[in-house]
Amino acid sequence: MKNRTFLIAGNWKMNTLQPDAITLATQIAAISTEILSSVEVLICPPALHLAPVKAAIETAEVKVGAQNMHQALSGAYTGEISAPMIASSGCSYVILGHSERRQYFGETDALVNLKIKQALAHNLTPIVCIGETLTEREAGLELAVVTTQVKGALANLTAEEAQQLVWAYEPVWAIGTGKTATPEQAQSMHAALRTLVGELVSDEVAARTRLLYGGSLNAANAAELLAQPDIDGGLIGGASLKATDFGTIIQTAFRLSA
Ligand code: PEP
Numbered sequence: 001m002k003n004r005t006f007l008i009a010g011n012w013k014m015n016t017l018q019p020d021a022i023t024l025a026t027q028i029a030a031i032s033t034e035i036l037s038s039v040e041v042l043i044c045p046p047a048l049h050l051a052p053v054k055a056a057i058e059t060a061e062v063k064v065g066a067q068n069m070h071q072a073l074s075g076a077y078t079g080e081i082s083a084p085m086i087a088s089s090g091c092s093y094v095i096l097g098h099s100e101r102r103q104y105f106g107e108t109d110a111l112v113n114l115k116i117k118q119a120l121a122h123n124l125t126p127i128v129c130i131g132e133t134l135t136e137r138e139a140g141l142e143l144a145v146v147t148t149q150v151k152g153a154l155a156n157l158t159a160e161e162a163q164q165l166v167w168a169y170e171p172v173w174a175i176g177t178g179k180t181a182t183p184e185q186a187q188s189m190h191a192a193l194r195t196l197v198g199e200l201v202s203d204e205v206a207a208r209t210r211l212l213y214g215g216s217l218n219a220a221n222a223a224e225l226l227a228q229p230d231i232d233g234g235l236i237g238g239a240s241l242k243a244t245d246f247g248t249i250i251q252t253a254f255r256l257s258a
Helices: 018-029 047-057 083-088 099-105 109-121 134-138 142-154 183-200 203-208 222-226 243-257
Strands: 007-011 040-044 062-066 093-096 125-130 166-169 211-214 233-236
Touching: 007 093, 007 211, 007 243, 018 040, 018 047, 018 062, 018 243, 040 093, 047 062, 083 109, 093 109, 109 125, 109 142, 125 142, 134 142, 142 183, 166 183, 183 203, 183 211, 183 222, 222 233, 222 243, 233 243
Parallel strands: 007 040, 007 233, 040 062, 062 093, 093 125, 125 166, 166 211, 211 233
Antiparallel strands: none
């Protein structure tokens, strides 16, 4: 039994039209209250669907979060959304620094750090994504890369702020590729991450911090990954778009938390 509640989070990316989003969210919200009171479940639809999805599911047990946000509060940033907008849509989480944001939109650790501060100021829990590319892993640089990302994300944060973060270790080579980190690879990085948070913040915060694994986590491999002592949940892309697969992952987390 873990001393941290599992968080199972679905990142829908740029998928679903609004009616499909509402159907999917409603199916997930129909999971039994017994399970939803033991496993924290979060769905992150496209920004346009946040408010209607939140309104449709009518249960506070399934949380809704955004996939990204701008670091400014408001202003002339065409096409962007802000932390207060996300919060006012009833969301409690925001994914920040996803590798696709870093890769396709040039997000840096410094930018992710600004976004984290703004999210926290608006009572949004950031899920901060970190992870190495295949080239970096092949060069044995995975821990160095992740350490730089964690340090960048935590820059000038107080311990009180830092303790509110959720981290998602997502090796870039495992995202959307069907290749998963082995349970040993994932556990080893998660243990190193917890040690790092202990050094940079405090051991007490490190013990409580939730570390999610992401990268082709699915209904078939969830049990062996979630059973690892330092894996406290998952950030799930592809498999979160099917209610049955996502439901199986949630049930697996429930079984492992009992
Ligand atoms: C993700 O995008 O965060 C992710 C983990 O995607 P997938 O599960 O599809 O690899």
